[in-house]
Amino acid sequence: MVIASQYATPETIKTMRKDGGGLIFLMVSKEIADKLKLPFLSDLYSDISNRYPVLKALVPNDIPYDTKSSFSLYINHRQTFTGVTDNDRSLTMRRFAELSEEVENLDDDSALTLFGKEFRSPGHVPICVASEQLLNKRRGHTELVVSLLKMANLTPVGSGCEMMGDDGKSLHKDKAKQYALDHNLVFLSGKEIIGEWKKWSK
Amino acid sequence: MVIASQYATPETIKTMRKDGGGLIFLMVSKEIADKLKLPFLSDLYSDISNRYPVLKALVPNDIPYDTKSSFSLYINHRQTFTGVTDNDRSLTMRRFAELSEEVENLDDDSALTLFGKEFRSPGHVPICVASEQLLNKRRGHTELVVSLLKMANLTPVGSGCEMMGDDGKSLHKDKAKQYALDHNLVFLSGKEIIGEWKKWSK
Numbered sequence: 001m002v003i004a005s006q007y008a009t010p011e012t013i014k015t016m017r018k019d020g021g022g023l024i025f026l027m028v029s030k031e032i033a034d035k036l037k038l039p040f041l042s043d044l045y046s047d048i049s050n051r052y053p054v055l056k057a058l059v060p061n062d063i064p065y066d067t068k069s070s071f072s073l074y075i076n077h078r079q080t081f082t083g084v085t086d087n088d089r090s091l092t093m094r095r096f097a098e099l100s101e102e103v104e105n106l107d108d109d110s111a112l113t114l115f116g117k118e119f120r121s122p123g124h125v126p127i128c129v130a131s132e133q134l135l136n137k138r139r140g141h142t143e144l145v146v147s148l149l150k151m152a153n154l155t156p157v158g159s160g161c162e163m164m165g166d167d168g169k170s171l172h173k174d175k176a177k178q179y180a181l182d183h184n185l186v187f188l189s190g191k192e193i194i195g196e197w198k199k200w201s202k
Numbered sequence: 203m204v205i206a207s208q209y210a211t212p213e214t215i216k217t218m219r220k221d222g223g224g225l226i227f228l229m230v231s232k233e234i235a236d237k238l239k240l241p242f243l244s245d246l247y248s249d250i251s252n253r254y255p256v257l258k259a260l261v262p263n264d265i266p267y268d269t270k271s272s273f274s275l276y277i278n279h280r281q282t283f284t285g286v287t288d289n290d291r292s293l294t295m296r297r298f299a300e301l302s303e304e305v306e307n308l309d310d311d312s313a314l315t316l317f318g319k320e321f322r323s324p325g326h327v328p329i330c331v332a333s334e335q336l337l338n339k340r341r342g343h344t345e346l347v348v349s350l351l352k353m354a355n356l357t358p359v360g361s362g363c364e365m366m367g368d369d370g371k372s373l374h375k376d377k378a379k380q381y382a383l384d385h386n387l388v389f390l391s392g393k394e395i396i397g398e399w400k401k402w403s404k
Contacts, residue, residue: 014223014366014370017223018220022284023286023326037255037259038256039254039256042324044250044254054238054240054241054314054317054318054323055323056318057317058275058317058321058322060322060323060325062280063322064283065283065284069324071324073256073260074273081267082224082267082364084225084366085364085371085372087371090370112255113259115256115260116258116260120260120264120265121256121260122244122273124225162287164216164219164288165287168216168287168289168292169289170284
């Protein structure tokens with residue numbers, strides 16, 4: 001389940017943690033990540049693995065669904081307390097989306113200063129960074145969501161989580177469809193988004 | 203809410219995400235972290251902040267409840283798929299606790315090899331590392347839980363999450379007490395644990 005982060009509220013986070021249940025994370029476009037100098041954790045880890053041998057031992061070379069982890073840093077807004085309450089996570093997410101717009105026309109140094117003034121890391125909200133060519137390259141949740149937001153002309157920063165089933169696995173597609181129906185939400189398959197993206201991005 | 207990770211099951215994770223709602227994380231003793239060469243993320247970030255200026259900008263020098271973040275790496279067991287389902291997170295947590303026992307009498311290199319054979323990072327399960335002197339030094343959730351596990355003669359690796367209220371904040375203490383009563387769980391205050399720890403650790 002997913003929402004444009006600019007519209008994230010405490011109620012949104014509550015719904016995600018109660019009815020979704022997966023890790024609640026931010027999905028951002030590569031352009032925004034570049035502007036804010038957000039690295040891929042796997043690159044950062046690789047760069048410092050000589051000093052921290054555990055990073056070599058734990059190298060993520062066998063992710064079953066991907067060639068590379070899209071995780072970047074975990075952040076908290078500096079005005080949060082623990083960082084994990086519904087109030088705190090929605091503030092972190094909404095302000096991250098707003099800030100992404102605010103820094104767009106700033107030079108890189110000013111953008112980074114503004115980012116650091118409001119946010120700290122480590123924190124409780126993981127950021128995943130979309131592949132640069134979006135759905136033309138990688139077709140993970142992050143790319144699907146960022147593409148959708150671009151097509152909708154919203155800030156390309158999404159908040160979401162995987163929905164969990166009661167059987168220890170991810171929620172079955174049919175049940176996710178039913179949930180959307182029951183809660184007046186839109187159900188979209190990856191295939192539908194990719195189809196629209198192909199037309200839109202031509 | 204918290205459980206000794208050696209007893210974590212898919213059902214445990216389900217209860218934590220449905221009834222708890224905070225970030226589900228591992229809490230481990232400093233001895234285990236040292237054996238597995240697990241760093242504090244804030245140290246790692248500080249060591250590489252010249253190459254990644256964003257880490258300098260986001261430096262966590264204003265955590266309202268602490269002087270230093272206790273976050274270490276985020277891991278997944280290598281036999282997980284997304285890493286976030288109840289099956290996946292319980293496997294990561296239970297095997298981490300078991301491995302902590304298995305490496306105890308190994309030399310450091312063999313311990314690290316075994317760790318890397320089973321786990322990867324980045325992942326979906328954050329590890330927090332307790333202060334070395336436990337409750338004599340810091341009195342966060344991590345120290346409270348690790349102390350409790352030591353007193354109970356269990357592997358000092360705990361799984362837990364903060365409980366959320368319906369008002370956007372943490373669950374009020376009285377409501378947490380009522381939840382424990384309704385679900386036949388034990389409610390313990392930090393004060394009680396610290397009191398017992400003082401007697402036990404003499």
